[in-house]
Amino acid sequence: MIARGRAEYELATQSVGWLGKSPDNVSSVLTGMMTHIEVFEDYSQERPDALRNYFTYVSEKNLYLTYALVNPQGDRSKAPGEHTKNIYHTLGVVEKNAKGIVVRGAKMLATGAPLADEILIGVHNPLKPGIDERYAVSFAMPLNAKGIKIISRRSYELGVNPKDYRLSYRFDENDSIIYFDDVLVPWERVFIFEDIEMCRRQFKEAAAEVLMDTQSQARYAVKLHFLAGLAQAMAETNGVCEYPTVRESLAKLACYAMNIEGLFNSLIHNPRVDNGFYIPDRTQLYACQVIAQEIYPKVLETIRKLAGGGVLMLPSSEADLENDEILLIIEKTQYSSVASPVERVRLMKLVWDAVGSEFASRHLQYEVFYTGASYFALERLYTKYDWKSSKELVEKIKAL
Numbered sequence: 001m002i003a004r005g006r007a008e009y010e011l012a013t014q015s016v017g018w019l020g021k022s023p024d025n026v027s028s029v030l031t032g033m034m035t036h037i038e039v040f041e042d043y044s045q046e047r048p049d050a051l052r053n054y055f056t057y058v059s060e061k062n063l064y065l066t067y068a069l070v071n072p073q074g075d076r077s078k079a080p081g082e083h084t085k086n087i088y089h090t091l092g093v094v095e096k097n098a099k100g101i102v103v104r105g106a107k108m109l110a111t112g113a114p115l116a117d118e119i120l121i122g123v124h125n126p127l128k129p130g131i132d133e134r135y136a137v138s139f140a141m142p143l144n145a146k147g148i149k150i151i152s153r154r155s156y157e158l159g160v161n162p163k164d165y166r167l168s169y170r171f172d173e174n175d176s177i178i179y180f181d182d183v184l185v186p187w188e189r190v191f192i193f194e195d196i197e198m199c200r201r202q203f204k205e206a207a208a209e210v211l212m213d214t215q216s217q218a219r220y221a222v223k224l225h226f227l228a229g230l231a232q233a234m235a236e237t238n239g240v241c242e243y244p245t246v247r248e249s250l251a252k253l254a255c256y257a258m259n260i261e262g263l264f265n266s267l268i269h270n271p272r273v274d275n276g277f278y279i280p281d282r283t284q285l286y287a288c289q290v291i292a293q294e295i296y297p298k299v300l301e302t303i304r305k306l307a308g309g310g311v312l313m314l315p316s317s318e319a320d321l322e323n324d325e326i327l328l329i330i331e332k333t334q335y336s337s338v339a340s341p342v343e344r345v346r347l348m349k350l351v352w353d354a355v356g357s358e359f360a361s362r363h364l365q366y367e368v369f370y371t372g373a374s375y376f377a378l379e380r381l382y383t384k385y386d387w388k389s390s391k392e393l394v395e396k397i398k399a400l
């Protein structure tokens with residue numbers, strides 16, 4: 001558990017925490033299903049074999065997976081089966097035959113889909129028994145399979161100068177909605193078929209979610225350390241590091257980074273024995289998710305407040321630095337006591353890419369939503385928290 005966690009942390013340092021769906025993320029979902037294969041055996045005879053074989057296949061081929069668990073937004077007050085004008089708005093089963101199942105409809109929001117080898121489909125949203133069984137499926141398919149359409153948002157990497165947008169250029173993950181246009185999924189790739197309760201158990205009872213999101217906390221800790229370092233470099237460049245209020249702001253950023261790092265360490269060093277495996281404590285993970293979602297907007301706000309207009313009083317492109325006439329003016333206008341004008345320009349552009357660019361804005365949305373909307377994480381924490389022990393403390397004082 002600890003070695004695994006340290007490996008995830010080291011991998012995250014390669015992208016300084018900016019790749020949410022690095023290849024060790026969704027593969028952890030499969031590992032977490034395998035540690036609890038009994039959950040699948042409990043449900044069916046054939047489906048666990050499909051999962052076992054798929055796990056071996058992905059491991060041996062070293063494939064990069066993404067996943068899409070969320071039903072596309074439509075009318076959230078209605079279950080998928082109540083979208084009567086289009087019952088295949090959400091991906092559902094059209095028919096089953098000897099070869100497999102034919103599925104139609106959409107799932108969101110597969111990060112990295114244009115880059116990945118395969119996609120895992122599951123169910124995150126609640127389904128209504130009696131009307132939603134057709135949506136209760138889980139399977140995996142190659143992303144170039146016949147009938148799979150990837151509709152990706154605009155790429156933030158496309159057309160930008162790598163030196164102007166160092167993060168966007170390297171780490172954009174191209175979130176996508178995936179449409180299944182009557183895709184035949186062979187039985188050997190079907191893990192759950194029309195079973196609502198099993199879709200819930202797949203992520204909650206097995207260790208799928210907990211292993212995946214432990215990886216996410218490793219990545220997040222690295223990203224927060226990066227952002228703290230970036231903010232301090234910017235403050236030094238602007239000569240404001242010695243102001244007490246600036247030091248307080250920087251200390252808060254360090255505090256957020258250490259907070260998440262501490263929570264991550266507690267996940268890997270204080271696990272539970274679960275089905276014969278060391279697995280991070282789920283309640284602790286849910287607390288982590290809630291705090292992680294709350295912190296990120298504060299981190300960005302803190303850095304923006306430190307940045308002032310410095311992240312915008314910049315030449316439009318790296319190309320300007322190659323124009324002698326413009327470079328002369330840049331040298332006259334981009335002063336710092338600790339950095340050259342060109343260094344200053346490049347640093348401020350990096351800050352903007354991290355906190356203000358379209359890429360940065362997408363990351364804000366990612367950190368706040370990738371594990372589900374905040375009410376979801378809070379509800380899970382409410383359900384799992386040890387209220388009994390907590391209330392015993394209250395009883396102790398009441399008895400005095």
Ligand SMILES: Cc1cc2nc3c(=O)[nH]c(=O)nc-3n(C[C@H](O)[C@H](O)[C@H](O)COP(=O)(O)OP(=O)(O)OC[C@H]3O[C@@H](n4cnc5c(N)ncnc54)[C@H](O)[C@@H]3O)c2cc1C
Pocket residue numbers: 021066067068069070071072073076108109110111112124175362365366369370371372373374375
């Ligand atoms: C950048 C990014 C990348 C993502 N990558 C992936 C990925 O790779 N794979 C994947 O499967 N998913 C991914 N997600 C999807 C993510 O899991 C969902 O965005 C998340 O589960 C929230 O669902 P939603 O977007 O449909 O929002 P909704 O569920 O529609 O919620 C939006 C808001 O509506 C309100 N609301 C909706 N329903 C309720 C309710 N029942 N009670 C109270 N309030 C409610 C809340 O204010 C909520 O914050 C990604 C999301 C983002 C933003």
